[in-house]
Amino acid sequence: MSKIAASARVHPLAVVEDGAIVGENAVIGPFCHVGPHVTLGDGVELLNNVVVAGRTTIGKATRIFPFAAIGGDPQSVHHGGEETTLSVGERCTIREGVTMNTGTSGGGGKTVVGNDNLFLANSHVAHDCQLGNHIILSNNVMLAGHVHVADRAILGGGCAVHQFTRIGRQAFIGGLSAVSYDVIPYGMLNGNPGILGGLNVVGMSRAGIERSVIHVVRRAYKQIFEGEGSVRANAAAIRDEYVDCAEAMEILDFIAVESDRALSSPNRGSKG
Structure with a gap:
């Protein structure tokens, strides 16, 4: 009954x-x-x-x-x-x-x-x-x-996410995007194929993250994705520099995790 x-x-x-x-x-x-x-x-x-x-x-x-x-x-x-x-x-x-x-x-x-x-x-x-x-x-x-989607992520209309992909906390995915690779926390991805276009600064501000902290995270982002080495090597090399910034460490920890998918980057995908 x-x-x-x-x-x-x-x-x-x-x-x-x-x-x-x-x-x-x-x-x-x-x-x-x-x-x-x-x-x-x-x-x-x-x-x-x-x-x-x-x-x-x-x-x-x-x-x-x-x-x-x-x-x-x-x-x-x-x-x-x-x-x-x-x-x-x-x-x-x-x-x-x-x-x-x-x-x-x-x-x-x-x-x-x-x-x-x-x-x-x-x-x-x-x-x-x-x-x-x-x-x-x-x-x-x-x-x-x-697929794993972390807290406060926003996925725009019509986007498609590939199996086993991870989307980090407070990431923003633009409408009609094809998400084939993992998206870092606070990342902003658009397009087909999806390209990482920087950080979701507006979302971070709305969440109450101080501007000074956002500047620190942006600096870490540039070192990770614009450095000479691979994404994962760059991330590992700067860990000690950001131990006092929880938001930057969240990104670094996300990158360090073994995953079935590659990482989204400004160059679409990177095996790291």
């Missing part, structure tokens, strides 16, 4: 399958379908014509708009029906036509979406993606499988 809180409101034209859990003050509108392994947190709202399937958990106060399909099987030829999951955090807004898939057994089995994220119409989060908090995916953004 389903476990539906007494304060929840379920429209008579909605289907909530046996086994589903629906929290306090949740609202399920007409023509919604909630699967048997779904958990909807307190205050979740499915407006109408929403499908939530699979082993999916939706965090409290998240709103999902019409024709979104959340928790469907991963779009992977390697998926054999394993019991994988999707977790969506609290206070997210998921607009019309958004799709999110569960994970795959070969990718850890979990797709994870953090809190306070905004997904605009027809954006897609594929299997095994890992998303942080306060992220914006604009209309028609496409994340392939295994």
Whole structure:
């Protein structure tokens, strides 16, 4: 039997399958379908014509708009029906036509979406993606499988992100960009193929980062990407110089991590 809180409101034209859990003050509108392994947190709202399937958990106060399909099987030829999951955090807004898939057994089995994220119409989060908090995916953004997006990144309309790519914290991706390589924290990438065009200075300022700190990070950026050596060699060579600047160290740590993808740079891609 389903476990539906007494304060929840379920429209008579909605289907909530046996086994589903629906929290306090949740609202399920007409023509919604909630699967048997779904958990909807307190205050979740499915407006109408929403499908939530699979082993999916939706965090409290998240709103999902019409024709979104959340928790469907991963779009992977390697998926054999394993019991994988999707977790969506609290206070997210998921607009019309958004799709999110569960994970795959070969990718850890979990797709994870953090809190306070905004997904605009027809954006897609594929299997095994890992998303942080306060992220914006604009209309028609496409994340392939295994993509990692850190906190407060903004992805412009229609951009496409290659599988296994990492996008660092507070990075900005321009509309219609092709993201084939990792994007550093605070990086700003545009174009097809995507080219790193500097730092997201406006975003850094809006986040309260002092101008003096931004100048330090810009100096580090120039040393990394305009130095004579490879990107990774340049980054390793300057670490001691920036130990007192958390933002610069965040970029250096990001570069130092082994990754399946190359690094975006002003020259499109660099193996470092």
